[in-house]
Amino acid sequence: MKKIVLFLFAATLSLGIEAQVKTPQPSPASKIEQVIGLTDVAVEYSRPSMKGRTIYGNLVPFDKLWRTGANKNTTITFSDDVKVEGKELKKGSYAIFTKPGKENWEIIFYSDTNNWGTPREWDDAKVAAKATVKATTIPVNIETFTIVFSDFTMDSAKLSFLWANVETTVKIEVPAKKMALASIEKVMAGPSAGDHYQAATFFKETGDIAKAKEHIDKAIAAREKPAFWYHRQQSLIYAKSGDKAGAIKAAQTSLELAEKAGNADYVKMNKDSLAEWGAK
Secondary structure (H helix, E strand, O other), X not given: OHHHHHHHHHHHHHHHHHOOOOOOXXXXXXXXXXXXXXXXXXXXXXXXXXXXXXXXXXXXXXXOOEOOOOOOOOEEEXXXXXXXXXXXXXXXXXXXXXXEOOOEEEEEEEOOOOOOOOOOXXXXXXXXXXXXXXXXXXXXXXXXXXXXXXXXXXXXXXXXXEEEEEEXXXXXXXXXXXHHHHXXXXXXXXXXXXXXXXXXXXXXXXXXXXXXXXXXXXXXXXXXXXXXXXXXXXXXXXXXXXXXXXXXXXXXXXXXXXXXXXXXXXXXXXHHHHHHOOOO
16 A cells, blocks of 8 residues: 555656646747748747837847847748848858847848857857848837838848837848749750659559650650660660560660669669560
8 A cells, every 4th residue: 555655646746847837938939931032931039028118229239239039049041042131141041130229230140040149159250141221210119029021022022120119121132033934944945854754654653655655765865964774764664565676775775874883783683684585
């Protein structure tokens, strides 16, 4: 009986230790996911509130580095290379640090995103881009720090920081036109070698050998550099179609390419097939 009581006591104590109290956060976390043109952009930040305090020049000192929010530093991620206020910025994730001033803000995109607040040691080599923008007084007080995207065009948008009666805006430009033109040219040029290769494999597996043969021939014709696996697939499709001479020729080409590439598996597979098909 004593053992049972001790076990139950230990279990209760363990549950008490592991239990965690959950309460609302004073500066709740927020994530914005936005597509600008054809580029995915995501911002993660924590949102402090005024709570009767004077913000700029007091809680957030002028001309001092700020995490641009609360808690962990604010971060932004781009899926493509972009421009920020005309400055080149490679795709990837960055911490957004700012230096709020009475008239202007300095916006800094920092390559190290793993900081709780501002970096313990600042490294200029990690500054990927920075820009100076105007701070605008607005006619209302924004109680909770807010980051928003607005003023969208085909290849740009504005990223704004709003708190108290101040708004600061950064222009982000994306390569939407370049990406769209590349997409149009690719589609208008027709299927790629890889597209035909995938189609050939599909039709071979589903038993439509005539279509498989058509697509594998187009795949090989469209490919700039000969590939042993393309010719291997061609040999198998030709063999299934009953064209033994074509299958042998394709296998011999695949064998030669595989030997040059040092691919022992394909060398063996081609030699086995050539022996099976009676190649001399």
